[in-house]
Amino acid sequence: MSIFMSLYIFLIGLIFGSFYNVVGLRVPKRELFKQERSYCPNCHQALCWYELLPIFSYLLQKGRCLHCLQKISPLYPLMELFSGLSFSYSYWVFGFHPSLFLALLVLSMFHIIIVSDLRYMVIPDKVLLFFTVLFIVYRFFYPTVPWWGSLSGALTGLIATAVIIAISKGGMGGGDMKLLGVIGLALGTELLLLTFFLAISVGAIVNLILIFFKVISRKSPVPFGPYIAVGGAAAIFHGSFLIDWYLNRFF
Numbered sequence: 680m681s682i683f684m685s686l687y688i689f690l691i692g693l694i695f696g697s698f699y700n701v702v703g704l705r706v707p708k709r710e711l712f713k714q715e716r717s718y719c720p721n722c723h724q725a726l727c728w729y730e731l732l733p734i735f736s737y738l739l740q741k742g743r744c745l746h747c748l749q750k751i752s753p754l755y756p757l758m759e760l761f762s763g764l765s766f767s768y769s770y771w772v773f774g775f776h777p778s779l780f781l782a783l784l785v786l787s788m789f790h791i792i793i794v795s796d797l798r799y800m801v802i803p804d805k806v807l808l809f810f811t812v813l814f815i816v817y818r819f820f821y822p823t824v825p826w827w828g829s830l831s832g833a834l835t836g837l838i839a840t841a842v843i844i845a846i847s848k849g850g851m852g853g854g855d856m857k858l859l860g861v862i863g864l865a866l867g868t869e870l871l872l873l874t875f876f877l878a879i880s881v882g883a884i885v886n887l888i889l890i891f892f893k894v895i896s897r898k899s900p901v902p903f904g905p906y907i908a909v910g911g912a913a914a915i916f917h918g919s920f921l922i923d924w925y926l927n928r929f930f
Contacts, residue, residue, distance in 0.1 A: 685770055690763070692762040693759050699794065701717060704794060706806060721747050722744065737755060758793065785862070785912075793904060800900065801854065802852075802854030804854075807854075829864050831863075832865075832870075840856035840860075859907065866911070866915070870915070873922060877913050878903070878911075880910075882906035
């Protein structure tokens with residue numbers, strides 16, 4: 680039964696992931712509700728249902744638009760797979776527990792943020808505001824973290840990032856600051872700090888690798904939102920274990 684449910688939730692994640700791709704691409708351009716059907720960004724041809732199947736359409740079309748033969752970014756199927764796997768893994772970790780819904784909300788926000796930040800280097804305020812409201816509602820019904828814990832997490836995310844932005848003179852952006860504030864609201868101070876530490880660690884390693892292979896230069900602007908998402912996902916699933924391991928190892 681668990682395997683069946685995991686597969687079912689995986690498929691739901693693929694479907695939601697396809698929608699989140701659209702949101703992440705359209706919200707920064709203010710086009711989310713201007714055109715109902717999905718379309719090719721190159722030829723603007725409306726897509727048929729068989730061109731909208733998550734992952735499978737990309738494979739069947741060999742990564743190209745059927746109308747103009749323009750290459751389709753692999754970001755689309757990869758992010759659909761991200762949502763499918765993360766949704767399914769959330770079920771394996773939490774089962775049908777209120778924590779599952781919190782995890783799915785946070786991961787959904789991460790999906791949209793990754794797409795918009797990679798494509799436009801923008802973290803849309805509208806997306807953050809929408810999920811902020813959802814997290815407040817969630818905390819009202821399921822106060823797993825005290826309200827002052829959520830408030831402390833939000834303020835820590837905002838203030839700490841603002842200080843880093845001021846010191847580094849642009850090392851991070853205002854969108855990153857607001858995203859960390861929302862994560863602090865959702866997860867509390869401890870998991871926020873873990874998210875930030877993991878984001879910086881992963882970002883440093885990946886950027887060094889990209890610089891070494893000359894994919895980017897030292898002065899190339901790099902979106903930090905995806906690294907925050909990676910750190911946040913790790914904190915959601917294994918935050919308690921990582922914090923306990925660290926405290927037992929060094930204190």
